[in-house]
Amino acid sequence: MKTFVPPKFIVERNRDRCINCQVCVRQCTFGTHYYDPDYDEVLSREGNCVGCHRCAIFCPTGAITIRRNPLEYRENDNWRPEILEDIKRQAETGGMLLTGMGCDKDQKIYWDHLVLNASQVTNPSIDPLREPMELTTYIGAKPERVEIDPNTKALKTRIAPQVELSIPVMFSAMSYGAVSLHVQESLARAASEFGTLWNTGEGGLHRRLYKYKDHTIVQVASGRFGVHPDYLDAGRIIEIKIGQGAKPGIGGHLPGEKVSADVARTRMIPTGTDALSPAPQHDIYSIEDLAQLVYALKEATNYEKPISVKIAAVHNSAAIASGMVRAGADMIVLDGLRGSTGAAPKVIRDNVGIPIELALAAADARLRQEGIRNRASLVVAGGIRKSSDVLKAIALGADAVYIATAALVALGCTICQQCPTGKCAWGICTSDPVLTKRINPEIGAERLYNLLRGWSLEIKDMLGGMGINSIESVRGNRLHLRGIGLNETELEILGVRHAGA
């Protein structure tokens, strides 16, 4: 069928600079560039371009510029070009629109409406370059109170398992199969070297990555792929995945073409079959059932590891968070509207779930009101883009954050949203053995380590400016936040005052 969907991008090739070396032809995985022997020239099929900029970055002479196709239809604020194109694409295929990464729509980003405080005159700021600053964070249930033996000064209270992080930032779940093994290895190495954790996602743990086990969160999701006693033992934390911000309430499936022999071995399913993740976990239909799985995992690992439960942030997630804590979770994770995915129906990604800032503030407040905030660490994911987002999240009540999109961007991702095609030109979201080589785990780990180092310096700088020398003192300290351009309801939910007040 003739497609009525116009090219999204325009490829401009500067003929004065192009030396017809065909690097662009080899780098593009979507077939945009090709060599025409008749003209003895490299040419482009613009309709194929996804705007990932791989060719532009790798062109040795800087001859390529990718521009958005202006698509100057008659102005219409209602029938925008994206809506027209979506309808046409569905008319041509009869399918659900599938996309990757997180919601790209213009729902309010609350991080950008929150500002941090700093010390002026009335208390001194701290210079983090010359004074100690503490970012160390412990994940795990904290006791109601601690008792110390007055004679021996020894701790009498039994402390639940804790995991130490050198920065309150962990790498969020990305499964092997969705991302390549090299991406996972980059994450695992960076987490190990920096002193934080990475997360296997639900695709099992490749044998090659068991050596990073002290820095690994292993996930148990509805598909239960690659879940066995060795896998559970390998995890520093075991995470039950109920939902994901990009696709709350729905399952997923890794298409058969991505289930290579190696992915199959790790997931323990036959090569080439669809790896179906059911929408619910069929052993969890209630908070009581969740408690049963939490304790099944505690029993399976002799109560030696914190058990995490992750849900997508939805309308009543604060109440659910309370249930999760009461079900015995040592860490709870809320994943917001902007959380990413390797594949989700666009309609779900863009329309289901709530912004993480509101979910976080509501959950933290609820757990405090109920007097159970200490029983679990609260981790948020979905839309953490920079170090200031991290600090604002902690001031809103988070113990730590998860990042995934930011980590992939560090590895080269340009958020072109082609993840479900498996053709990622940056070699990230693919199981193609050739494309996978585009990420070198050593360099990948270095890039991720650098990102964490940069953020950690920035967080210390912001803390110092606030006159605070420990991240612990900012946790849930909403007085350090002010809102800008927020209405009464928003301020009330966030628990912050407006700037100036």
Add this chain to the structure above:
Amino acid sequence: MVTVLSKSSAVEIDAMGLTHKQMNARLREAVAGGAERIELYNVFGQKYIGTDLNRPVEIHIHGTPGGDLGSFMRGPRITVYGNAQDGTGNTMDDGLIVVHGHAGDITGLAARGGKIFIRDSVGYRTGIHMKAYGDRQPIVVVGGTAQDFLGEYMAGGILVVLGLDLAEDEAHRAHFIGTGMHGGVIYIRGKVNDYQLGKEVGMAPLSENDWTILRPLIEEYAAHFGGRAEEIIGRGGFSKLYALSLRPYGRLYAY
């Protein structure tokens, strides 16, 4: 409450009044002490029996175990003299569970190895999302009948439902059998109407090869619970249910 019967190989545990945490701690302790056979008495709903033991120890349960019996289990061989509850063999890795009675919902959920024999009937979604890989092949054998969504999302393994409690010509009661099935096989004895099957499932008579798989399982069933395999086989009415596609949901999306 742990009684050593002979040397260190056989152990008795009175579970009366113990929480699951206390009871499973005793089991770990007994196994670490070299127990090879453990008799659990007065079991009243304690969950997760058999998990985190990682040895082919024999466990005999007298009473009613709680949910998630043998969850994430690798190795133990459990016999229950009574009924089992929901989640029997949940994500089980290896070992054996024999239940002299009924079992509840999601029996064998996501199991990836080991064998489960249920003498009587099972609840909803039995064998859901079992998967096989290489030499790992989860097997669930049910003597009676199953409720709806039997073998849902099944990705591998063998599910046998013998329908021994059905009268002649009486159809199974389960609907949506094998919905989303994309691997493995279900052998079912007794009448199943087309409308009871998920749309991803095909039905066929058993081949010689199927019988070489099924016959030993029926013999094993008879060995556990009494009766004669030949008598069960002689009743006839066996069908094989199989996945029509490895990729049941291949054509849903536009990119």
